[in-house]
Amino acid sequence: MLRVSDLNVSIGPIPIIRNASLDLEEGEMCGLIGRNGAGKTTLMRALMGVLPATGTAALNDIELLALPAHTRVAHGIGYMPEDRRLVPQFTVEENIRLPSWTTEMGGVEERLSWIFSIMPEVEVFRARRALELSGGQQKMVALARALMAGRRILLLDEPFEGLAPALARRLGEVMSSLKGQGVSILIAESNDGHVADLLSRAFRIERGSVVKA
Numbered sequence: 001m002l003r004v005s006d007l008n009v010s011i012g013p014i015p016i017i018r019n020a021s022l023d024l025e026e027g028e029m030c031g032l033i034g035r036n037g038a039g040k041t042t043l044m045r046a047l048m049g050v051l052p053a054t055g056t057a058a059l060n061d062i063e064l065l066a067l068p069a070h071t072r073v074a075h076g077i078g079y080m081p082e083d084r085r086l087v088p089q090f091t092v093e094e095n096i097r098l099p100s101w102t103t104e105m106g107g108v109e110e111r112l113s114w115i116f117s118i119m120p121e122v123e124v125f126r127a128r129r130a131l132e133l134s135g136g137q138q139k140m141v142a143l144a145r146a147l148m149a150g151r152r153i154l155l156l157d158e159p160f161e162g163l164a165p166a167l168a169r170r171l172g173e174v175m176s177s178l179k180g181q182g183v184s185i186l187i188a189e190s191n192d193g194h195v196a197d198l199l200s201r202a203f204r205i206e207r208g209s210v211v212k213a
């Protein structure tokens with residue numbers, strides 16, 4: 001489904017990602033495991049089109065790197081940034097709907113109902129403004145928003161980072177319920193402690209190079 005080959009990303013003059021290759025099958029959950037600074041965020045941002053990159057990133061027969069960032073979302077790619085990036089003044093529901101405002105997207109109401117069915121706790125605070133939530137609750141909302149766009153591929157950047165144990169367990173349950181839903185998921189983590197049971201495979205990233213585990 002997603003095949004990334006020879007991906008190179010530089011920030012300014014500095015090469016950060018070097019000839020990275022990885023692949024995700026349909027419905028598969030894979031890890032991207034590497035210590036801080038290894039390049040996980042940079043790789044995901046390049047796939048989203050936030051950073052320029054060379055190489056190939058084929059989603060079925062579509063070459064993502066040739067597309068501007070906003071049209072990548074329209075192809076069903078959702079991204080949950082490590083720092084959440086919610087719009088503080090918007091309500092939870094508005095934040096989740098946000099990707100559907102910026103791209104042509106059908107079936108928004110059904111998708112929202114489905115998201116609330118797997119994360120009922122998020123529905124409970126749908127009318128609250130994002131700034132009123134705890135950091136952990138905001139992470140759940142960021143995942144919900146990524147699910148609105150991510151009908152084929154989900155890129156989750158350290159989703160467990162900073163979560164209290166109870167919320168981390170709950171997030172693990174939510175992730176587990178995403179298995180078998182046809183969405184391919186790449187989870188970046190600094191170690192695979194939280195996610196090992198969920199993953200079918202893991203790629204290790206070291207100083208910008210990806211090696212299979």
Ligand code: ATP
Nearest residue numbers: 011014016034035036037038039040041042043158
């Ligand atoms: P972390 O979890 O700490 O974010 P990471 O694996 O996601 O780690 P990246 O954030 O992708 O790593 O960073 C990879 C490398 O790129 C690091 O050496 C970092 O210092 C460098 N880097 C990232 N962003 C920039 C930037 N805007 N300018 C210069 N260097 C950068």
